Amino acid sequence: MFKPGDIVLTNIQFTDTFEIKKRPALILFEEFDNFVVVGITSNLKMKGISLTKKDGAIKDSIIKLNYLFTISKAMIEKNLFPLTAKKKKEVFDTLVDKLKVLI
DSSP states (O other), rough: OOOOOEEEEEEEETTTTOOEEEEEEEEEEETTTTTEEEEEOOOTTTTEEEGGGGGSSOOOEEEHHHHEEEEEEEGGGEEEOOOOOHHHHHHHHHHHHHHHHGO
């Protein structure tokens, strides 16, 4: 049902306040009904990859690659839209570039 590259609406628990809020997130991959996702913000001052209305977003946003977390399938409320192949490649290339420090 949900696959890598999907933007979903999910319940996210914030670690600093333990508050749970509905937020969009990008699915990177799934294992055993758990999804590794990255957060999305409408704060355009944040660093990350732009996500525009043209891409399918309700409002211009930023994919925050520094905000990775794991959620269970039960936390996902609904699928919002899939990323284009071009935008998926941009996310992949940027993640790989950030992870090159490990080699």
